[in-house]
Amino acid sequence: MFNNYAYSVTERFLRYVQIDTQSDPLSGTFPSTEKQKDLGRLLVAELQDMGITDAHLDEWGYVYATLPANTDKQVPVICLCSHMDTSSDCSGTHVKPIIHPNYQGQDLVLPDDPSVVIRVAEHPYLEQKKGDDIITASGLTLLGADDKAGVAAIMDAVRFLLQQPDVKHGAIRILFTPDEEVGRGVNHLDMEKLGAQFGYTLDGGELGSLEDENFSADGVKIVIEGVSVHPGTAKGTLVSAIKIAAEVLATLPADRLSPETTEGREGFVHPVRVEGVVERAEIDFIIRDFETAKLQEHEAFLKAVLDQVMARYPAASATFQVKEQYRNMKEVLNQYPQVVEYAAIAMRKAMIAPVSLPIRGGTDGSRLSFMGLPCPNIFTGEMALHGKQEYVSVQDMQKAVQTIVYLAQTWEAHS
Template structure:
């Protein structure tokens, strides 16, 4: 709850790194608290990364494990002035948030919340998001670190801690020093419901269509003006209405999603995100988008357009399939915490997907965070406690199997 009150919102339109300096406000606090636990090498670098080591306390040669969470929160909803509230012994009904009573976390619309009857639920107050994504993960790693530092009887190898900025804008591990991190395997603590273990995520590309029109004075524009704005609108309108979009797909279905449009009569840009679990399908989606662009463009004499595709991240499964023990050990730890593992796929990405391709195989473990990026965000304290137990048991599992 202390972490949630610190505004760490990242900025997708910024070119700096981190995209906002205020993310370091939380990172500095985390370094201070880690040092107070006795973790002497805890540090914050110039890019906003926190690195720290829980030293090994076993004579065995154990692979170095990293636990990672991100400090930033989404720009989709305000992160300024967050007021966390604990709803003790949740009664199973709707939760009306006091600072805006029109914001109601409905048990009907959030069936997972209804299943948490009797738990202690943390929400925001109705005017901001909570920031459980991913401050729940941050808190869980911090709590597990404190436990391991104060319980030397729990045997484990060296454990690296990594807190990242800018995950929400897709740049979370862009400047991670992998040599400094020096870990063999990793786990992001950034998943949702109790027991979830995610070893597969979308492969992702970004695409930008730039439309070039012909400007003319509107008073004498007949047969001269060609509006890039209107052409861009036609391209977006030509996308399928009943498929290939986030609002019409689920499970393993991919999509093409326009996320930003801006410009003038002379030049307008449309940014898209393109997602699919099968990396090979991305090219098919991009070819489909190009055909739409070309078809619309053919109707407008004098107009031009370009399509530029940028790789964003890839399905971590392509790496993790070669290291089955990483996911298997996590499943064992979840079971030891008294929870049934739920193998799931992420319709999105995490820092772990990019870390996996940077040499650190890294699935994603539950934190309890739900209804992400919204004023309806919530998390169960009991789910968080199980996540802490999972981290501790996971450290033990790696030591036992070494």
Template sequence: MFTNYNYTVDERFKRYVQIDTQSDPLSSSFPTTEKQKDLSRLLVEELKAMGIADAELDEHGYVFATIPSNTDKKVPVICFCSHVDTSPDSSGTNVKPLVHLNYDGKDIQLPDDPAVIIRASEHPYLASKKGDDIITASGLTLLGADDKAGVAEIMDAAHFLMNHPEVKHGAIRILFTPDEEVGRGVEKLDMKKLAADFGYTMDGGELGSLEDENFSADGAKIVVDGISAHPGAAKDKLVSAIKIVSEIVDALPKDSLSPETTDDRDGFIHPVRISGTVEQAEIDFIIRDFETNALELHEAYLRRIMEKVVAKYPGAKGVLRVKEQYRNMKEVLDKHPEVTAYAAEAIRRAGVQPMKMSIRGGTDGSRLSFMGLPCPNIFTGEMALHSKHEYVSIQDMQKAVQTIVYLAQLWEEKA
């Protein structure tokens, strides 16, 4: 089916990553940055140019579009979703995508900062891509493959389906979201407007990966009130909230329960931001575990640490506030096994061995699953995320395009 197809995914990807769409975790607006809409507006234009008449960008920054059904069968409406924003962890301004044709398997030194070297020894997946065409940034920014690889793959798959009516499928909904990287990607999504039965996020990593399980996640904030006093007359009066929150962080375990000391199915408590003054200081945490009930245990442990430290400082007060972020999608997907099974079969049809994996993190799909759209996550090829070492294989992206098309076809066949 794809023998003579001229893929557009790499050309689209190289254009999309040059548009700065970085989201902002400190912003209270939605989307958190207006510049995310720069890419979204372009996507709407390109979808309409394909003949997708209902493509639109709403006031919240969501892109909706429909590839119309071309079958007489009654087929469930399937949605493919990716996010347009890039991580705040590394600059996304003036990204220069570089293509390393027929990658030789060696270290890749990035020209705009020779100190940035993507070492094959540190990136075994990259080493396995010898002979592929690899796209990186130039050394000063992240690349933005997370998740513009997914965006470009959905766009190329849409292009294929609109130009190959012989491939039968039901109605396909396309959704591009803002603010996924700051945990707010579907916060204002109108599910009735989306009007889909099942979904797939294109936001996974290595070729063949299929993820139907993710961390359950809470956000937590410790607020400590100290006692301010003039430093020249502070003896036996001043109680520094800054020192107290520093001591709370220092009291966390050094050899466990942190991202840097855990893997596989281990959960963690991770301080991500400290701010404040002598009088009041705050620590923001993310708390993660595959077992949802374990979150309460982690939070109780953190509360005990806070109370023990604060008790050493007369007059100080501490409070822990917890907010639910997202839950393990497996709790929903286990009730709809066909959604993941069809994805695995589509990956096989693309000539790739599917690999069931768990996400030590979350995607829009984890929240969408609990909003009524069971939604596992499929590979895009994006690797070394949120860093200047980020890279993607063009051949991996092409296989993701095939997977989307085969998946649309499978749902029609099974209807």
């Protein structure tokens, strides 16, 4: 079916990553940065050029569009979703994508900063990519494969289905979201307007990865109130909130419960932001575990650490606030096994061996699942996310396009 197809996924990807869409976790607006809408407007224009008449960007920065059904069968409406924003962890300004054709297993030295090297020893997936065309950034920015690889794959799959009316499918809703990287990607999503029954995010990594399980997640904010006094007359009265915050962090275990010491299904307690002055300091944590009940255990441990430290500073005070972020999609997807089963069938049709992997993180799909849209995650090839060593295989993106097409076909065939 794809033998003579001229993929557009690569040229789309190269175009999209050059648009700065970095989100901002400290912003109080939605979307957190207006520049995310720049990509949204381009995607709407491209969809309209393909003939998708209802494609539009709403006030919140969501792109909605519909690929109409071309079958007489009653097929559930599925949604294909990717996010447009890139991580705040690394600059996304002036991204210069570079294609390394016919990759042969060498370390990749990025030209604009030769100290940035994508080493095979540190990225063993590259061993499987010999002969592929690898795309990287130039060494000064992230690439943006997370998740513009997903965006590009969806766009190319839509193009394919429009060009191949013999491939039967039900109605497909296309959704591109802002602010996924800051955990707010579906905060203003109109589920009634979306009108889908099942969904798939295209935001996964290795070829064949099919993720139906993710961390459950909470956030914790600790606010420490110290006592500020002029340092020249501070003896016996000054209590530094900065030093208390440092002591809390230093009391956390060095050999467990952190991202750098855990893997697989192990959870963690991770400080992600510290800010303060003598009088007041804040620490933001993310709490993660695949078992939702264990979040409370991790939070109780962190609260005990705080109480232990604060007991040494009776003149100071602290608050401990927990905020739910998202939950393990497995709790919902177990009720709808066909959603994952059909994705696995689609991958096999694309000559890919599906691999079920737990996500040590979250996607829009984890929140969508609990909003009534069961939504596992499918690979795009995006690797080494959120940093200057990010890369993606052109051939992986092409296989993602195939998987989307076969997925649409599978839903129609089983209806």
